[in-house]
Amino acid sequence: MTTITTIFAATRETFGATATDLVRSHPQVALVYAEISGQFFGDARTAAPDRVINVGIREQLLVSVGAGLALSGLRPIVHTFASFLVERPFEQVKLDFGHQDVGGVLVSTGGSFDIAAGGRTHQSPGDVALIDTLPGWSIHIPGSAREVDILLRRAVADGGRHYLRVEEHQHGVEIPESSTRFTALRQGARGVVIAVGPTLGDVLDATAGLDLTVLYASTIRPFDRVGLRAAVEGSTPAVVLVEPYLAGTSARSVSEALVDRPHRLLALGTDREHELRRYGTPDEHRAAHGLDASSLRRSIGRFL
């Protein structure tokens, strides 16, 4: 594993290109969006006008139309910003996909604070926690453009219900192989750090020189209990969870995985207690939530 400095393709552009390719090459794949990101879908609309549908600024309809396409036998990719894909039409996600028991791939962009300067209305730190209240969803947190491509293709091919959270921040690390299980990138004796998606680069910097196991997760539901247990077997049972959304979102999964193992847990992520009423840049928000490398190093050091 090497930390590399190559600038990867941007994640949103990669999502657009991969979705366009899937629609062009698979007659059962449909793409539904609500104005947002239309510029990234290239010639998909002219290539398959019946299967590439812009519903306008209608996000309840966005989700329902996606589910209706699935009821008719198509495989829908449904996309807008996370706040308008998960939070605003949450009941449509719950009922029109879940209760109707149809499959689809919801792909969000924006994440917790990609649109930092846009303020709270365009920030969705709670999206993963919300999807996690619903049965039958796989949740993917790609940490690079390459993982966006791999995970989207896999989710579309797999069937079932998937949520893919595409954010602009990338970890900048070459992962040997993309897996739905946790990937052990370092082995250590003093504890186990789970780095989720784009947080990996900061986590590796923060834990450099510390005797810690580092697990990488780009798929967080289903949660790789076996992988975590195996890592904890070989280490002090001190677990640090670093998620780029609401702190503690996967804390219950860690508890379930280690139900019979006395352990300590530090769950890091975006602040649950306060709304951060600041604009600025994603880097400034990352630091404000304690998710930059130096903040992580301090938090992890205190915990150990």
Added chain:
Amino acid sequence: MNQLLTTGPPPTGRYDDLAGLMSLMTGDEKHSAAATSTLDVIWVLYDRVLDVSPETVADPDRDRFLLSKGHGPMAYYAVLVAKGFIPADWLPTWATFDSPLGQHPDRVLVPGVEIGSGSLGHGLPLAVGVALGLRAQGSPARTVVLVGDAELDEGSNAEGLELAAATGLDSLTVVVIDNHSSSYAVPGRIAERFRAQGWHTRTVDGRDHDAVAAALTDRRTGVPRVVVADVEEKY
């Protein structure tokens, strides 16, 4: 599966049986069909309009009927029994723990039911997606969704009816059962809302089977169509 294990009289497919079938659910000695606002329209759909049968419930090209107004599904269940989709002996135990029939229908549990409903304002947007998907696959199937007049209070319907018109979704029909139950109703508003978006609109007596059938089979190319079925005021 349950269907295969069930014995009982075969479905007769007669309108006159519906009141007796509904009595199996209500416990009334003789349930009044007129007490249920949706009964005549659902009957006419399955008897004269929709190309779907118990043998074609999995056919990709079957016509789709989506009951969006899932409240009070007794008339729907009675018609499904009369047409042979589900057995009559499911009715007396409806809404109990082991019954597939709930106070709101569930498509996963009931053969022939296209959507689970209960939360208002989901069926029409779903139907738009179903109809768009069928069209994309070259299917000749039509999609009919039944909503209530008060259900149209839900703003999600506005999103759906606008897109259906914009995409010229002529395989889609909305049936509005208007029993005048919406708070803040404005006379004539329902048809006007659809007409303003370019829908073909018809308003008929929701108890007149011939009028309902004629309106539901009157198709126009290039535009979706709404049939407002007027019935007596709720209570």
